[in-house]
Amino acid sequence: MPALATSDIIAVIGAGAMGAGIAQVAAQAGHPVRLYDNRDGAAQAGIDGVRRQLEKRVARGKMAQEEVEAIIARMTPAATLAELADSRLVVEAIVENLQVKRGVFAELEALCGPDTLLTSNTSSLSITSIAADLERPERVAGLHFFNPAPVMKLVEVISGLATDSEVAETLYATAAAWGKVPVHASSTPGFIVNRVARPFYAEGLRLMQEGAATPATLDALLRQAGGFRMGPFELMDLIGHDVNYAVTRSVFDAYYGDTRFEPSLVQQALVEAGRLGRKSGQGFYDYRDDAEPDAPDFAPAVEASLPPLVAEGQLGTIAPLVARAEAAGLEVVRRESISGEARLRLGGLTLALSDGRCATERARDEGLEALVLFDLCLDYANADAIALAASPGVDAEARTQATALFQRLGLDAAWLTDTPGLVVLRSVAMLANEAADAVLQGVCSAADGDRAMQAGLNYPRGPLAWADALGLAFVHRTLSHLQQSYGEERYRASFLLRRKALAEEPFHV
Numbered sequence: 001m002p003a004l005a006t007s008d009i010i011a012v013i014g015a016g017a018m019g020a021g022i023a024q025v026a027a028q029a030g031h032p033v034r035l036y037d038n039r040d041g042a043a044q045a046g047i048d049g050v051r052r053q054l055e056k057r058v059a060r061g062k063m064a065q066e067e068v069e070a071i072i073a074r075m076t077p078a079a080t081l082a083e084l085a086d087s088r089l090v091v092e093a094i095v096e097n098l099q100v101k102r103g104v105f106a107e108l109e110a111l112c113g114p115d116t117l118l119t120s121n122t123s124s125l126s127i128t129s130i131a132a133d134l135e136r137p138e139r140v141a142g143l144h145f146f147n148p149a150p151v152m153k154l155v156e157v158i159s160g161l162a163t164d165s166e167v168a169e170t171l172y173a174t175a176a177a178w179g180k181v182p183v184h185a186s187s188t189p190g191f192i193v194n195r196v197a198r199p200f201y202a203e204g205l206r207l208m209q210e211g212a213a214t215p216a217t218l219d220a221l222l223r224q225a226g227g228f229r230m231g232p233f234e235l236m237d238l239i240g241h242d243v244n245y246a247v248t249r250s251v252f253d254a255y256y257g258d259t260r261f262e263p264s265l266v267q268q269a270l271v272e273a274g275r276l277g278r279k280s281g282q283g284f285y286d287y288r289d290d291a292e293p294d295a296p297d298f299a300p301a302v303e304a305s306l307p308p309l310v311a312e313g314q315l316g317t318i319a320p321l322v323a324r325a326e327a328a329g330l331e332v333v334r335r336e337s338i339s340g341e342a343r344l345r346l347g348g349l350t351l352a353l354s355d356g357r358c359a360t361e362r363a364r365d366e367g368l369e370a371l372v373l374f375d376l377c378l379d380y381a382n383a384d385a386i387a388l389a390a391s392p393g394v395d396a397e398a399r400t401q402a403t404a405l406f407q408r409l410g411l412d413a414a415w416l417t418d419t420p421g422l423v424v425l426r427s428v429a430m431l432a433n434e435a436a437d438a439v440l441q442g443v444c445s446a447a448d449g450d451r452a453m454q455a456g457l458n459y460p461r462g463p464l465a466w467a468d469a470l471g472l473a474f475v476h477r478t479l480s481h482l483q484q485s486y487g488e489e490r491y492r493a494s495f496l497l498r499r500k501a502l503a504e505e506p507f508h509v
């Protein structure tokens with residue numbers, strides 16, 4: 001389906017943070033835009049706000065003043081809903097309340113022509129439910145922008161039960177024509193991003209609650225080893241714990257208490273204490289003027305003479321780590337192994353990539369006296385920090401040697417208490433698991449799931465593409481080990497991940 005013509009009028013209802021931004025996007029794309037808000041003066045104030053934003057771009061030399069004038073000239077405040085009657089597309093961005101939204105959609109249906117597309121920017125309400133009482137629910141869809149709408153690329157195009165596929169396709173093409181990255185999703189709690197992202201926060205919170213490491217250490221590892229733009233704690237502090245906790249609660253409740261989405265008592269306590277993050281001056285971190293920033297707990301620099309590093313088996317994912325050891329001038333000996341599994345040996349110490357078992361369990365299973373597990377990195381060639389965990393047989397000297405090894409490679413080492421799946425591997429496996437379930441349940445395609453996480457949250461890699469690269473059998477094994485370790489449903493692997501692992505069929509071909 002083609003995009004709407006730039007001559008088509010776009011109406012936006014609600015001139016708050018999201019509505020004004022969406023109106024700006026449509027006007028910048030060349031459409032005449034009508035902006036309505038039921039609060040006196042709010043629509044004009046919204047347009048004035050857009051002008052101020054655009055003029056900042058003029059001041060930075062990124063936009064011509066004439067362009068600002070042209071965009072603003074295309075934006076008109078509407079005094080009544082009736083003034084939106086001849087719009088081709090309406091985007092509703094009012095208060096997040098189902099009854100209020102339903103009332104507005106009923107009014108719109110009575111006012112607008114039969115071809116007007118009616119959409120909601122809701123982040124948590126069901127599109128099916130918003131459209132349920134209308135005569136023509138097939139022309140209703142979700143058009144979910146992210147904050148700030150002019151900056152964030154992702155738009156989730158949400159189809160409710162009755163939404164006509166041509167309506168969804170027209171919205172998709174229109175969002176693309178507006179310079180956005182659209183994805184299709186069916187109307188299910190959290191849609192794609194707010195659902196698939198839950199484990200990023202949840203696993204961080206859990207690792208911290210179990211004393212695996214501090215927030216500053218976990219954040220540093222997810223950034224420096226995982227390649228995420230921000231770690232979960234700094235991100236939750238930025239979003240605001242009230243908002244982040246409310247989203248988790250709403251997804252948890254909507255899935256009838258599925259433990260995968262269980263809210264965190266640690267976060268609940270922050271909300272109760274009014275420590276909402278940056279906006280209140282305190283969250284996991286202290287943002288008050290005299291506060292010292294929290295540093296990650298990386299091991300201090302150590303000196304140790306290292307025996308040759310023996311690299312056994314099919315190195316696969318960790319091959320760049322071994323290449324890095326060679327580049328650092330360490331003596332590296334390559335060796336075949338009977339099992340073919342990748343192992344590093346440093347004297348009597350064995351080092352291996354985590355597979356979701358804790359070091360204590362894995363050392364016992366494999367009959368090893370001293371085992372150090374290391375975490376997944378997005379890119380072992382360029383990471384500059386890594387999480388480690390030791391089995392009980394690792395003595396102080398072996399620990400120093402392992403620290404020295406990673407430091408020689410240019411990696412800061414963070415020793416965690418012995419925890420299954422460490423930090424990056426555990427987070428990535430759980431993100432991929434959630435994305436796999438979303439695909440299994442027909443919420444989105446694998447391609448759109450990955451695109452949504454990258455465009456919506458700047459993830460360094462789509463979770464499913466990441467799982468493909470690691471090998472689905474490995475990700476599945478990791479999740480099974482996590483489930484065994486905790487005995488909880490929360491870590492059960494998605495059936496789609498299992499089937500694809502068995503069939504050796506990646507998500508992306």
Ligand code: NAI
Nearest residue numbers: 014015016017018019037038039093094095096122123147
């Ligand atoms: P906001 O509170 O900044 O703005 C809402 C605006 O709607 C206000 O100006 C209010 O006067 C107006 N309004 C309320 N009821 C109205 C009615 N019956 N008719 C006309 N105008 C009415 O809210 P915000 O943050 O812009 O959110 C709007 C919608 O966008 C909500 O559904 C929210 O869930 C969704 N959303 C919000 C995001 C965010 O980060 N703030 C991100 C994505 C979606």
